[in-house]
Amino acid sequence: MSRPAHRRPEYRKINKDLFVLTYGALVAQLCKDYEKDEDVNKYLDKMGYGIGTRLVEDFLARSCVRRCHSYSEIIDIIAQVAFKMYLGITPSVTCNNSGRSEFSLILDKNPLVEFVEELPAGRSSLCYCNLLCGIIRGALEMVHLAADVTFLQDRLKGDSVTEIGITFLKKLDEKKYRRKK
Amino acid sequence: MPAAVSLSCWARGLSGPGVGRPGTGFPPVPAVRKPSEFLCLLATRDGLRTEGAARSSSLGRQPEPRAGPTGAGTGARKNKQAMADEALFLLLHSEMVSGVYKSAEQGEVENGRCITKLENMGFRVGQGLLERFTKDTARFKDELDIMKFICKDFWTTVFKKQIDNLRTNHQGIYVLQDNKFRLLTQMSAGKQYLEHASKYLAFTCGLIRGGLSNLGIKSIVTAEVSSMPACKFQVMIQKL
Numbered sequence: 001m002s003r004p005a006h007r008r009p010e011y012r013k014i015n016k017d018l019f020v021l022t023y024g025a026l027v028a029q030l031c032k033d034y035e036k037d038e039d040v041n042k043y044l045d046k047m048g049y050g051i052g053t054r055l056v057e058d059f060l061a062r063s064c065v066r067r068c069h070s071y072s073e074i075i076d077i078i079a080q081v082a083f084k085m086y087l088g089i090t091p092s093v094t095c096n097n098s099g100r101s102e103f104s105l106i107l108d109k110n111p112l113v114e115f116v117e118e119l120p121a122g123r124s125s126l127c128y129c130n131l132l133c134g135i136i137r138g139a140l141e142m143v144h145l146a147a148d149v150t151f152l153q154d155r156l157k158g159d160s161v162t163e164i165g166i167t168f169l170k171k172l173d174e175k176k177y178r179r180k181k
Numbered sequence: 182m183p184a185a186v187s188l189s190c191w192a193r194g195l196s197g198p199g200v201g202r203p204g205t206g207f208p209p210v211p212a213v214r215k216p217s218e219f220l221c222l223l224a225t226r227d228g229l230r231t232e233g234a235a236r237s238s239s240l241g242r243q244p245e246p247r248a249g250p251t252g253a254g255t256g257a258r259k260n261k262q263a264m265a266d267e268a269l270f271l272l273l274h275s276e277m278v279s280g281v282y283k284s285a286e287q288g289e290v291e292n293g294r295c296i297t298k299l300e301n302m303g304f305r306v307g308q309g310l311l312e313r314f315t316k317d318t319a320r321f322k323d324e325l326d327i328m329k330f331i332c333k334d335f336w337t338t339v340f341k342k343q344i345d346n347l348r349t350n351h352q353g354i355y356v357l358q359d360n361k362f363r364l365l366t367q368m369s370a371g372k373q374y375l376e377h378a379s380k381y382l383a384f385t386c387g388l389i390r391g392g393l394s395n396l397g398i399k400s401i402v403t404a405e406v407s408s409m410p411a412c413k414f415q416v417m418i419q420k421l
């Protein structure tokens with residue numbers, strides 16, 4: 001019987017369509033429950049926060065990332081390891097300010113919006129992928145890094161790319177810093 | 182571990198389970214089959230699908246998931262089934278459940294409403310998923326064929342394993358038993374949290390109902406758990 005050599009990594013996969021469609025159903029249900037876009041965005045962010053706090057444990061357990069010494073290393077790891085592991089994409093990283101605490105992740109391919117053609121009418125300020133922001137924020141907070149994560153550009157709203165902006169709020173303290181993301 | 186499959190439905194000489202699908206290379210099945218013949222038939226179907234697995238792969242053993250086109254029959258072979266990480270979906274699902282319940286108050290009625298909400302979400306997802314999976318598959322011969330598709334191809338593509346046991350009374354009631362349901366394995370392995378298990382099954386019930394509705398079958402799907410992570414989904418077909 002031809003079993004693949006490492007059964008565990010294969011076994012941990014689930015159909016991507018399931019995840020994307022479930023997310024879509026969730027956003028649709030939230031749009032039905034809440035009238036204001038801000039409420040939906042806030043709720044998605046909160047959910048993402050809850051997911052992120054748990055996801056970071058899973059991430060750290062499964063990836064063997066080394067200690068990070070700077071914010072840019074952290075962002076690189078988020079973009080190249082974490083996104084790759086969970087969504088199969090690798091966003092590109094840019095640094096927005098010279099103080100090296102504001103970064104952007106540019107997603108040219110966003111699997112979450114695979115089945116979304118356009119935002120529903122009357123929902124023009126809905127951040128469809130706000131869950132991602134919450135996840136990043138929750139994960140960073142679990143490794144003692146406060147950050148502000150928002151969508152700077154969104155393809156669904158007409159911009160050319162989807163851009164997530166991450167702003168680190170506290171100064172990086174070497175002593176406190178045990179883990180990395 | 183391979184679970185013995187109930188042969189009650191197949192032992193009654195049903196018309197062939199529609200094996201003559203394009204691409205499988207099997208000849209169409211004659212009307213009446215002895216149980217042992219069905220056993221072999223399904224085993225070799227699995228063998229073919231996993232492309233090179235030994236013919237002796239016993240019935241009930243989950244086909245090994247392989248990267249790339251596998252799983253949902255001939256249709257999905259053509260489109261590569263992209264994979265995402267299980268952790269993400271599990272966490273999203275549990276957040277959804279807790280979110281729905283948090284915004285509701287205590288009480289039987291509210292509990293029922295939450296379950297309905299989750300089930301409706303699953304319904305939408307099930308419809309969409311099934312459309313994608315069956316884009317290129319052949320027509321299903323009958324109800325049983327559809328249920329077997331759900332048990333094997335659909336479940337494999339979604340949860341990377343098959344339903345372990347399918348029972349029916351031939352009057353429109355099917356019981357799908359999964360001995361190691363993916364959404365419950367991380368929760369407990371016994372009787373702990375049993376009272377909460379139904380919340381986590383509502384979405385999947387909706388998934389099945391949505392999938393069936395897109396295949397033209399109206400149904401009611403309920404789930405019961407006696408000991409985690411095994412669970413049973415009961416499908417009641419509604420005759421129009």
